[in-house]
Amino acid sequence: MTNRHRSALLTLLQLADLAVVAAAFLAAVALATPGDDDWLTILEMRVQVRNVLIVGGYLAFCHFVFQGFQLYRSYRLSPSSREWHDLAWAVLTATVPLWAFGDLWHFRFASHTFLPTFAALAFCGLGAERRLLRLVARSMRRHGRDLRHVIVIGSGPPAFDMVARLARRGDLGYHVIEMIELDARGDGSGAGSAAVLGRVETVAASQPIDEVFVALPLDSAQPLIRALVSLCEERGITVRLVSNLVDLILARAQLDEVDGRAVITLFTGPPDSFGLLGKRLLDLSLSLVACLLLLPLFLVVAIAIKLDSRGPILFAQERVGLGGRRFRLYKFRTMIAGADRLQAELEALNEAHGPVFKIRNDPRVTRVGRWLRHLSLDELPQMLNVLMGDMSLVGPRPLPLRDVQRIDKRAHKRRFSVKPGLTCLWQVNGREPQFESWVKTDMEYIDNWSLGLDVKILLKTIPAVLSGRGAY
Structure with a gap:
């Protein structure tokens, strides 16, 4: 795709963003309007030069x-x-x-009702618009449109792996x-460095190149990488450095900056974000509602336990x-x-792996x-653990201390x-009995976590519990 098209x-x-914000603004005004005002009255009151200038200025601010x-x-x-x-x-x-200057403008709809309504509508509208555009873009790319032309530079498995991933x-x-x-050493030293730079110039001169992926060891190949960055900077080509920390198994990598110096931040789990706040709010709201709704079931289960055997509920x-x-x-x-x-007497009967x-x-x-x-009903009291903050509704199952002490692989502890x-x-x-498969699904959850994934799980x-599959 050409720069003109982009x-x-x-x-x-x-x-489109401004149109969505304007629509959210008008919809919030309508929802915040007292019930005795109809749409005609709203339009007569709002279509004024002052209000048009205010809204126009606000859209520019957005x-x-x-x-x-x-x-x-x-x-x-x-x-x-x-x-x-x-x-x-x-x-x-x-x-x-809108909240800070609402009184100054004498804008009657900058109220406690209008502000959260507008924010929610704008966020959902812009999110839906961008989600739709992302889906359209992905479909276009699969059909050969909106492509970025790239060169991959490297040596050995890291370079071939990058090509395969793309x-x-x-x-x-x-x-x-x-x-x-590059040569076997893969550091771009000597004549190899000049040959690489010359080849990049030749390819970039013959056709548009948007990005260059560099899969080289960042320590030994610094001279070549610096020369590549300089060359690509002159031609307006984006450079992406592929990390050679291939042995690290991490959920997220993020590029930050400290006083002009690039810093790669590696997260062992999902980074703190707005989404984690949403996860906690989801935990609290659903757990509280579930505890109230399931209280009669809790009482029935408690009575059944006491009637069946001696001991605590x-x-x-x-x-x-x-x-x-x-x-x-x-x-x-x-x-x-x-x-x-x-349990010690039954260790020989253990059917689980790991x-x-x-x-x-x-x-x-x-x-x-x-x-x-x-029916997994024995797990329901863990709603209390969720409310106390020790657990979440969705996450890797908590292991007893005995099991944790027997985990010998460091990567497994990332759960x-x-x-x-x-x-x-x-x-x-x-509920695959193989512990390796169990941990693999836990890592898959951690690496791909989102609030939407939690809702999906x-x-x-519900059907997994009703089927009782794998529960014992």
Whole structure:
């Protein structure tokens, strides 16, 4: 795609954003208007030169705010959560003047009703618009439109891996024009460096090149990388440095800046963001509502447990949560009293693979307990753990201290980089008994976390629980 086409699309996006903001503004005005005012009255009152100038000036202000939050940069390689995060802060910032200067303008709709309504409508409208544009762009790229022409420079597996990844992700719209492979050392030293620079110049002169991916060791290949950056800067070509930290298994990598020096931030779990606040609010609201609605069921289960066997109604056990912190997890008791003391005698019957302990026909489980486990009703008291902040509704299942102490692979411990959950991807996918598969789904959840993924898992939990698949 040419720069002229990109400029035209960017202008259309900016105009679309302003149209959505204007529509959200008018809709919020209508919703904040007292019930005795009809639309004709609203139009007669608002279509005034002063109001038109105020709204026009406000739209211009919104445009500068959106520019300031860099909403018009390329999100081609960014997760959608990053765009939603930036959008939320931009809308919040754009709403502040309406609250601050509402009285000064004598604008009667800058009220407690209007402001949250406008902010919500603007955020949802802009989010839906950008989501639609992202889907359209991905479809175009799969059909050979909106492509970025790139050169990949590197040596060995890192370079070939980068080419394979770009080819596999056709929705990103990267078309590899050429891969320039270096010598075995891969540091671009000596004559190899001049040859690489010459080849880049030749290819860039023969056809438009948008980006150059450099898959070289950042320590030994610094002279070549500096020369490449300088060459690409002269031609307006974007340079992307591919990290050679291939052995790190991390959820997120983010580029920050400290006084002009680039800093790569590596997160072991989802970075703190607006989305995590939404996750906590979702946990609190749904858990509180569930506790109130399920209170009669709690009473029935409690009575059944007491009638079936001696012992307490609730079972409390020390588990390991976020950052290795220990907490007391609550469940409905499904085993005979003192079952923990008998576990050592049953170690030989363990059917689970890896450090966890599970027996399908555990002799310690009571009659009511077996029924509770089949329907996962024994997990419901963990709503209290969610309300207390030790757990989340969705996250890797919390392991007992005994199991955690037997985890020997450092990578497996990354599951403690997020709060443990009442349900998880492993549970809704059938509860594979292999611990490696279990951890793999946990890592998949951590690496791809979003609020939307949490909602998706919660919805899948209902049929998974009703089927009882893998529960014992």
